[in-house]
Each structure stands twice: as structure tokens, then as C-alpha cells.
Amino acid sequence: MGDTPFSLTDFRAALPGGGARPNLFEVMLADNPMGGSNAVAGTASSKSTTLCKAASMPGSKVTSIDVPFRGRSIRVPGVREFDETWTTTIINDTDFAFRRMIEEWMDNIASHDANIGEFDLTKLSTELSVYQLDHKDGKRIRGYKFHNAWPSELSVMELAADTNDSIQEFDITWTYSYWMSDKDEVKAGGGTNTTT
Numbered sequence: 779m780g781d782t783p784f785s786l787t788d789f790r791a792a793l794p795g796g797g798a799r800p801n802l803f804e805v806m807l808a809d810n811p812m813g814g815s816n817a818v819a820g821t822a823s824s825k826s827t828t829l830c831k832a833a834s835m836p837g838s839k840v841t842s843i844d845v846p847f848r849g850r851s852i853r854v855p856g857v858r859e860f861d862e863t864w865t866t867t868i869i870n871d872t873d874f875a876f877r878r879m880i881e882e883w884m885d886n887i888a889s890h891d892a893n894i895g896e897f898d899l900t901k902l903s904t905e906l907s908v909y910q911l912d913h914k915d916g917k918r919i920r921g922y923k924f925h926n927a928w929p930s931e932l933s934v935m936e937l938a939a940d941t942n943d944s945i946q947e948f949d950i951t952w953t954y955s956y957w958m959s960d961k962d963e964v965k966a967g968g969g970t971n972t973t974t
Contacts, residue, residue: 795912795914796913796914798910798913798919799913802910802911802912802913802916803833803908803909803910803911804827804908804909804911804918805826805827805830805833805866805906805907805908805909806823806826806827806906806907806908806909807822807823807826807830807866807906808822808823808904808905808906808927809822809823809879809904810822810879810882810883810886811901811902811903811904812883812886812896812901812902822876822879825875825876826868826876829868829869829871829876830866830867830868830869831867831868831869831947832866832867833864833865833866833867833908834864834865834908835908835910835920835922836860836861836864836922836924836957837861838858839858839859839860840855840856840857840858840859841855841856841857841858841859842854842855842856843855843856860954860955860956860957862953863930863931863951863952863953863954864906864924864927864951864952864954865949865950865951865952866949866950866952867947867948867949868947868948868949868950869945869946869947870935870945870946870947870948877932877935877948880929880932880950881932883902883928883929884929884932886902887902887928887929899926899928902928903926903927903928903954904927904928905923905924905925905926905927906923906924906927906952906954907921907922907923907924908921908922908924909921909922918960920959920960921959921960922957922958922959922960923957923958923959923960924952924954924956924957925954925955925956925957925958926954926955926956927952927953927954927955928952928953928954929950929951929952929953930951930952930953931949931950931951932948932949932950932951933948933949933950933951934948935947935948
């Protein structure tokens, strides 16, 4: 067993990059794949990198299976499970373009006034990406892509006469099938636009 580091010099040596910063990230959201009004066309693809205030890197889980043997059990790996949803927080501008785009997308999936909508996943879903940026030069150093994603929930935006020093924001909850890291995308032949 090696010596336990106690000095700041040892700690600093373990962080040659200075540590990844949670406020340096880039989110690439997609526009409504089913189209929409001209007023919101191109909204997500052009504004998501600047108006997305918060997101997250996905977690990972592999379940275990208990296999009994003569009064005892061993645990063997089971299946991979993904979180059901991914949430992004968007800053609202006065044109409401981003929110309107999501409202139209969700209306295409399930209409407000009639029980009709698009249920073909190849038509209603898209791919979303989140990247960690390097604080030295702003380059992408790690990325994740969410496949078969579609907006399943749009949060309320509270209004109050005594709220003076803030800008409206709202959450979009995305449902997706699975995610892959930038390294996995390369191995799968899908390519990547990250720099690692």
C-alpha cells in the first residue's frame, strides 16, 4: 500500500487540468422533427447553446441478479438501465420562441383538443447532446448523446407582481431510449463532433 498523500502539492498534481467546471457546458437541442410554424423554425438548433441554463451528465446503472446456491447467493451483473428522463432549464426570451416550439412539438405528439397525435417514434423523436467544455480553451472534452428523445413535460412559469430581479425560465423534461458517450459513438461507427 502506497503512502497516503497529505500535501497540497500531491493534491495539485492529481488535478493537472485544474478540475472540470460545472458551469462550462454546451447543450445541443434539436428542433421539432415534425416541423412547426415559421416563427419558431430553427429555434432550438440556433439558441440552445446560449439559452440553456442548466442540464446534467447522465448516470449509469447495471442491475444485479441474485443467484442462490445451497443457502447462499452470489450477485451477477444483470441488464443496463437508463434514467427515464433528462431535464434541461431554458431561459425565456420575450419572443417565447423556444417555449412555443416545445408546445407545438408536444401538440403534434398529443393534441390539446382531440385524442389524436403522432406516435411513430421515428417521426416524433430526435437526438440531443450535452458536452463538458475545457476551461482552458473551451473545447469539448466529453460528450453524451441521447437517442430517441422527445419532450414529455414542459414546466409552468410562475408570475408574481413582486418578482423584480429575475428572468423567466422553464424546464423541459425529455424522455429517451438510451444514451451513448462520445467514445461509444465512435466505436459504434456513428462518429462524433467532440474533441477528445
